[in-house]
Amino acid sequence: MSSEQTPETAGKSLFSLQRRERLMEELRAHGAITVRDIAAKLGVSELTIRRDVNTLADEGLVSRVHGGATLPSPLDRSVSVGRPSAHSYSIGMVVPSLDYYWPQVISGARGEAEVQNLRILVRGSAYDAADNRRQVQALLDTQNIDGLIVAPDMSGDHGKELLRWLNALPIPVVMAERRAPLEIPSHRLEWVATDHSFGAGMAVRHLWQEGHRMIGCLTDSTSPTSPHVVRGWKQALAALKIPLEKSIHEDSAKLDNGDRAKHFDHVLELCRSTGTTAMLVHSDTQAVAFVQHCVDRGVDVPGSMAIVGYDDEVAYLAEPAISAVRPPKNYVGKVAVQLMAARLAEGRMRPVHRIDLNPELIVRDSSLGAPRGVADVLLEDSL
Amino acid sequence: MSSEQTPETAGKSLFSLQRRERLMEELRAHGAITVRDIAAKLGVSELTIRRDVNTLADEGLVSRVHGGATLPSPLDRSVSVGRPSAHSYSIGMVVPSLDYYWPQVISGARGEAEVQNLRILVRGSAYDAADNRRQVQALLDTQNIDGLIVAPDMSGDHGKELLRWLNALPIPVVMAERRAPLEIPSHRLEWVATDHSFGAGMAVRHLWQEGHRMIGCLTDSTSPTSPHVVRGWKQALAALKIPLEKSIHEDSAKLDNGDRAKHFDHVLELCRSTGTTAMLVHSDTQAVAFVQHCVDRGVDVPGSMAIVGYDDEVAYLAEPAISAVRPPKNYVGKVAVQLMAARLAEGRMRPVHRIDLNPELIVRDSSLGAPRGVADVLLEDSL
DNA sequence: TCTCATTTGTTCGAGTTTGAACGTTTCAGA
DNA sequence: TCTGAAACGTTCAAACTCGAACAAATGAGA
Numbered sequence: 001m002s003s004e005q006t007p008e009t010a011g012k013s014l015f016s017l018q019r020r021e022r023l024m025e026e027l028r029a030h031g032a033i034t035v036r037d038i039a040a041k042l043g044v045s046e047l048t049i050r051r052d053v054n055t056l057a058d059e060g061l062v063s064r065v066h067g068g069a070t071l072p073s074p075l076d077r078s079v080s081v082g083r084p085s086a087h088s089y090s091i092g093m094v095v096p097s098l099d100y101y102w103p104q105v106i107s108g109a110r111g112e113a114e115v116q117n118l119r120i121l122v123r124g125s126a127y128d129a130a131d132n133r134r135q136v137q138a139l140l141d142t143q144n145i146d147g148l149i150v151a152p153d154m155s156g157d158h159g160k161e162l163l164r165w166l167n168a169l170p171i172p173v174v175m176a177e178r179r180a181p182l183e184i185p186s187h188r189l190e191w192v193a194t195d196h197s198f199g200a201g202m203a204v205r206h207l208w209q210e211g212h213r214m215i216g217c218l219t220d221s222t223s224p225t226s227p228h229v230v231r232g233w234k235q236a237l238a239a240l241k242i243p244l245e246k247s248i249h250e251d252s253a254k255l256d257n258g259d260r261a262k263h264f265d266h267v268l269e270l271c272r273s274t275g276t277t278a279m280l281v282h283s284d285t286q287a288v289a290f291v292q293h294c295v296d297r298g299v300d301v302p303g304s305m306a307i308v309g310y311d312d313e314v315a316y317l318a319e320p321a322i323s324a325v326r327p328p329k330n331y332v333g334k335v336a337v338q339l340m341a342a343r344l345a346e347g348r349m350r351p352v353h354r355i356d357l358n359p360e361l362i363v364r365d366s367s368l369g370a371p372r373g374v375a376d377v378l379l380e381d382s383l
Numbered sequence: 384m385s386s387e388q389t390p391e392t393a394g395k396s397l398f399s400l401q402r403r404e405r406l407m408e409e410l411r412a413h414g415a416i417t418v419r420d421i422a423a424k425l426g427v428s429e430l431t432i433r434r435d436v437n438t439l440a441d442e443g444l445v446s447r448v449h450g451g452a453t454l455p456s457p458l459d460r461s462v463s464v465g466r467p468s469a470h471s472y473s474i475g476m477v478v479p480s481l482d483y484y485w486p487q488v489i490s491g492a493r494g495e496a497e498v499q500n501l502r503i504l505v506r507g508s509a510y511d512a513a514d515n516r517r518q519v520q521a522l523l524d525t526q527n528i529d530g531l532i533v534a535p536d537m538s539g540d541h542g543k544e545l546l547r548w549l550n551a552l553p554i555p556v557v558m559a560e561r562r563a564p565l566e567i568p569s570h571r572l573e574w575v576a577t578d579h580s581f582g583a584g585m586a587v588r589h590l591w592q593e594g595h596r597m598i599g600c601l602t603d604s605t606s607p608t609s610p611h612v613v614r615g616w617k618q619a620l621a622a623l624k625i626p627l628e629k630s631i632h633e634d635s636a637k638l639d640n641g642d643r644a645k646h647f648d649h650v651l652e653l654c655r656s657t658g659t660t661a662m663l664v665h666s667d668t669q670a671v672a673f674v675q676h677c678v679d680r681g682v683d684v685p686g687s688m689a690i691v692g693y694d695d696e697v698a699y700l701a702e703p704a705i706s707a708v709r710p711p712k713n714y715v716g717k718v719a720v721q722l723m724a725a726r727l728a729e730g731r732m733r734p735v736h737r738i739d740l741n742p743e744l745i746v747r748d749s750s751l752g753a754p755r756g757v758a759d760v761l762l763e764d765s766l
Numbered sequence: 767t768c769t770c771a772t773t774t775g776t777t778c779g780a781g782t783t784t785g786a787a788c789g790t791t792t793c794a795g796a
Numbered sequence: 797t798c799t800g801a802a803a804c805g806t807t808c809a810a811a812c813t814c815g816a817a818c819a820a821a822t823g824a825g826a
Binding site: 359 | 414415446448449450451453456458459460565566568570581584585588622711714718733734735736737738739740741742743
Binding site: 418419429430433434437449450 | 812813814815
């Protein structure tokens with residue numbers, strides 16, 4: 001992920017206030033930042049970032065450290081002043097990754113926690129039930145937490161066992177980006193999750209409106225969101241009366257470099273033979289690679305192949321910029337904390353809340369305009 | 384994007400108010416603006432824009448920064464204090480009944496509206512799409528409402544048309560106790576609804592735990608909640624491996640007095656012949672009648688026939704008192720208003736929320752204790 | 767039509783923000 | 797403890813923004 005060399009400010013620069021806000025966001029997401037990284041990311045000199053850090057430190061919003069800044073720490077003597085009230089509750093938060101997807105969720109959670117005057121303790125875990133449980137147990141044992149926000153691994157028997165265990169914990173539990181399946185007793189578990197299925201459907205309907213009549217799907221089955229995306233894609237196809245059995249559905253999990261290129265060629269060949277003019281590609285990093293591949297092979301995007309990515313981490317970096325479904329990651333964290341705060345305040349009488357959030361479709365160049373050469377394609381199709 | 388050389392004021396110049404309005408629009412769209420760009424875009428001098436920015440900043444609507452303005456930021460010290468939240472909105476609320484079920488929803492909504500400083504205008508309607516629309520239109524025309532909470536009739540083509548219409552309204556819409564089906568474009572509709580299916584499942588599992596192995600369902604198909612209850616009942620049966628095809632599912636819609644008694648006798652006969660020892664009865668008023676009927680016929684409740692009612696309006700009045708699933712009606716109203724308040728405060732950037740609330744199972748006498756004569760039943764069952 | 771109040775534009779000195787250069791401080795490893 | 801590399805802060809200059817003062821334009825009401 002060190003490819004962030006291209007400052008995303010290519011064009012517009014931020015005001016100092018926005019820069020500081022951005023800085024706080026990164027801080028909430030990662031807990032600490034280095035001057036160098038942020039300067040590179042925002043495309044300004046390190047000195048500027050240092051000045052920002054100083055400003056924020058003067059207001060007690062960050063703790064200065066050599067090389068960067070961290071969230072205000074009690075060890076930081078200089079902060080002393082602005083601490084009006086002690087934290088009411090401590091909330092543990094266990095997420096499966098601290099690099100991808102989750103930093104923004106954490107950022108949203110931390111932001112809301114500040115508003116609600118809660119303390120949040122974040123722990124990264126693996127995509128693995130046993131480790132999830134270990135991390136939660138560690139928080140319970142050592143940190144005296146009053147509530148738990150967690151995105152557990154739910155696969156297999158271990159996953160089910162973990163859910164049962166979470167459901168029986170003596171403290172309230174809110175799941176983020178997870179839903180308990182019906183068959184598992186989980187009447188106490190609350191959750192907030194993005195409706196990925198809806199998002200995929202939105203992408204398909206957008207492509208349909210642009211004139212595409214065969215819309216494929218390229219997924220990464222290693223991701224827990226993948227099944228939902230596929231479900232949404234299938235439902236949308238059904239609603240639009242696109243024949244599912246003729247539609248491309250390929251998985252490119254675990255492929256690297258050469259293999260991936262070969263697989264992409266295979267996919268392009270399939271598209272040609274089925275008359276598919278548009279693809280929904282899960283994980284926008286893969287979408288970027290796919291677009292790159294299309295361009296390399298002389299396939300015009302979006303003219304001959306329209307693409308919508310699922311997720312919006314790096315989609316804007318591609319050339320052409322990729323349309324993408326953007327899950328409301330910040331809000332997932334924010335709403336999770338809201339749920340927890342309300343639960344802690346209202347107790348048992350409050351009914352169990354389960355919240356779906358809809359993602360947003362960001363339309364960029366890669367999916368705009370009607371498909372070209374539909375006639376040719378149909379010709380080949382009829383062979 | 385500096386191509387806006389032609390100021391759009393080609394004909395008329397804007398009044399300052401319009402300009403500020405426009406300025407806020409740009410701000411909401413982009414998060415920040417520069418004095419220079421806006422001045423060029425609106426065809427006025429930079430100083431004018433600066434004065435506008437100052438005015439808006441004094442009202443706390445923007446944060447001033449060197450070179451432009453941003454949306455109000457928590458980092459902006461000058462704003463921090465002043466949050467009078469003066470703005471009070473009016474919300475219309477259209478519900479299908481003012482006698483049954485909905486009074487509690489309205490009460491919850493009113494309570495929360497007070498907290499949020501909102502005004503609520505309630506109108507009763509019929510269980511009928513055309514009338515729903517009439518009532519909503521009346522509110523729009525005469526009351527100048529800023530948001531709408533509604534429980535529309537969704538049956539048939541009229542229902543679908545109504546949903547489409549609601550989705551296209553210029554004001555935010557929150558549905559109560561309704562969910563839009565997938566196939567209808569309703570990306571802007573938010574909702575809060577009781578998970579009746581979960582509630583039915585909870586009742587079935589409770590009866591299973593008490594020892595019942597054949598659990599029937601008596602519904603009232605005229606109610607919009609009925610399908611969800613049936614679905615939950617079926618899902619629970621499947622999870623517990625109770626054969627669905629052998630299980631009793633009767634509907635007693637539109638029956639009165641003598642007919643009802645006859646139908647109840649029929650149901651009891653079916654129970655006897657299938658070995659069913661427990662029934663989930665939709666609408667607790669019907670459950671009361673059914674319990675009464677059992678007692679009249681000398682069928683012991685819960686000894687020979689355990690009963691759980693769905694809904695908890697009058698269940699406690701029966702003799703014996705009836706266990707019942709209680710939907711969180713108050714919270715449906717409360718959460719609907721919370722959704723609306725947040726939507727009005729945060730605008731378009733907030734993702735669409737869709738909330739399920741779980742009902743609660745109130746266990747009373749009518750379902751407690753193991754079934755009697757299980758042996759007999761099993762005997763008959765094996766015939 | 768005239769007058770007055772309000773709004774908008776121009777000019778220009780004062781103030782801000784940013785980055786480069788360079789000397790000082792801090793940190794980590796020997 | 798020493799030392800080199802990295803991080804830091806001071807100073808200065810360039811570019812830019814801001815707002816006061818005054819002038820011009822506009823619109824409402826007499």
